[in-house]
Ligand SMILES: [Fe+2]
């Protein structure tokens with residue numbers, strides 16, 4: 698049976714149940730998540746060796762393992778839809794990072810990762826703020842995927858979401874601790890000033906036509922800006938509690954992508 702594009706499908710499980718439009722948008726979103734999970738894992742890898750304690754070496758290793766697992770699961774789903782995962786893996790460099798401090802919403806290579814994953818994680822403060830901001834941003838984005846119309850994707854999201862929540866909790870615990878110590882509060886605020894705007898940039902333009910298509914197809918639930926505001930409200934709540942200042946963020950045209958990204 699072919700699903701008509703005019704209504705949001707309730708539940709789709711096979712390629713034969715998809716229109717070409719559905720297939721194209723679904724694989725685009727899943728591809729963005731798969732690439733982001735893998736690129737994210739590689740960005741964390743150096744911090745296994747540079748973590749500040751044995752406990753943290755173990756925790757970072759666990760987070761790396763989680764991200765590789767997420768990538769593996771997502772690429773397997775794409776493979777089931779006819780995608781050449783091995784060929785794609787060989788043609789792209791997921792370890793690639795940029796030196797530039799602000800790339801807006803540009804992608805610097807032809808992979809599909811959310812562009813925040815092109816920035817290097819240079820300090821332990823960066824690592825923590827990445828967990829605090831980006832894992833939280835990802836969690837909000839992935840919340841939609843948990844309720845999406847492609848059942849195999851929605852099914853794997855339950856487990857992925859739980860692991861992302863642990864990464865986020867790791868960030869929260871550390872941000873609270875770093876903000877409470879006058880010796881570490883300054884660098885923690887600096888790292889927040891760096892990663893908060895970058896995370897705010899990932900959600901895409903409000904009322905974007907593409908987001909409307911995703912919602913019509915049941916691949917997304919909320920408008921881009923609704924997801925962004927939910928993320929910002931959570932950060933504000935925590936920053937008020939920890940005594941940190943939420944950095945200013947203005948929607949800059951070149952920072953507002955048409956594409957609502959799905960990070961990992
Ligand atoms: Fe994560």
Ligand SMILES: [Fe+2]
Nearest residue numbers: 734764767961
């Ligand atoms: Fe992940």
